[in-house]
Amino acid sequence: MTGFWPAGHQSAAAFTFDVDAESAVLWGAPENARRMSVMSHQAYGPLVGVPRILSLLADHGITATFFVPGFTAERYPQVVREIVAAGHEIGHHGYLHEQPSAQSRDEQIAALDRGLDVLAEIAGVRPVGYRAPMWDLSWELPELLLERGFLYDSSLMDADRPYELAVAGTPSSSATSGAQAASSLVEIPIQWALDDWEQYCYLPDISGAGYIATPEQARALWEAEFDGLHEVGGCWVLTNHPFLSGRPARAASLGRLMARIVATPGVWVAPLREIAEHTRSLGLEPRSVQPI
Numbered sequence: 001m002t003g004f005w006p007a008g009h010q011s012a013a014a015f016t017f018d019v020d021a022e023s024a025v026l027w028g029a030p031e032n033a034r035r036m037s038v039m040s041h042q043a044y045g046p047l048v049g050v051p052r053i054l055s056l057l058a059d060h061g062i063t064a065t066f067f068v069p070g071f072t073a074e075r076y077p078q079v080v081r082e083i084v085a086a087g088h089e090i091g092h093h094g095y096l097h098e099q100p101s102a103q104s105r106d107e108q109i110a111a112l113d114r115g116l117d118v119l120a121e122i123a124g125v126r127p128v129g130y131r132a133p134m135w136d137l138s139w140e141l142p143e144l145l146l147e148r149g150f151l152y153d154s155s156l157m158d159a160d161r162p163y164e165l166a167v168a169g170t171p172s173s174s175a176t177s178g179a180q181a182a183s184s185l186v187e188i189p190i191q192w193a194l195d196d197w198e199q200y201c202y203l204p205d206i207s208g209a210g211y212i213a214t215p216e217q218a219r220a221l222w223e224a225e226f227d228g229l230h231e232v233g234g235c236w237v238l239t240n241h242p243f244l245s246g247r248p249a250r251a252a253s254l255g256r257l258m259a260r261i262v263a264t265p266g267v268w269v270a271p272l273r274e275i276a277e278h279t280r281s282l283g284l285e286p287r288s289v290q291p292i
């Protein structure tokens, strides 16, 4: 793995936040809108969690990536503008947190384009990164992302560090010189152990079994994954949701984790866009992943 990361670094780490808010419990279940308490649980993210997390990131000098569904941007435009104003990256996360693998191709196109339009209109950004809601990428989406000029996706789980994902329907990288930029997406892998949903989320009849981990348990898991990935020169990507990790004790614990990672020699802490741009600069041969 020597030579993969920028000089002086043996691994990379990224803090990412999925600002799902209400959208995560509305897509496929619009009746949840009737449940005021459930809506309030989700609203905590943009209302309280995001400002606290922005402050935490500033304290530790970290630039992060926030994946924002279009519906969240419409409902909390000022919050999304504050994320942008603080210098963080905004990524695409669907319009209403649609699960791509459960949608037709046309439905996926509609969600993708509507999300892009809203982020442009409200936050003035054109994201280069995409994360599939529920980390449930469809086989069609990579091509749709490439057609829209996306540089990277962060939804797959088959590697310890970023790679070039060959996209079906586009010219192979060897067909013409310079074609790689148009025939592959950078994939920045994630994994379930590095998500706060399984640790913290409990919504009766919607998600979770009622077991809620302590912040120390969650941090111990994330630190163990960090140690493992750092050792093998991998890319540690933590995914947190402001409605979960924005609560005071959890945010304080997250701050301790940030301090430890920033202080670890040889770790490149960067937003996903920078990690994707660096990966693209390596000129890797795209990996073809065949549908089952």
Ligand SMILES: [Zn+2]
Pocket (backbone or CB within 6 Å): 018, 020, 024, 093, 097, 133, 134
């Ligand atoms: Zn999400």
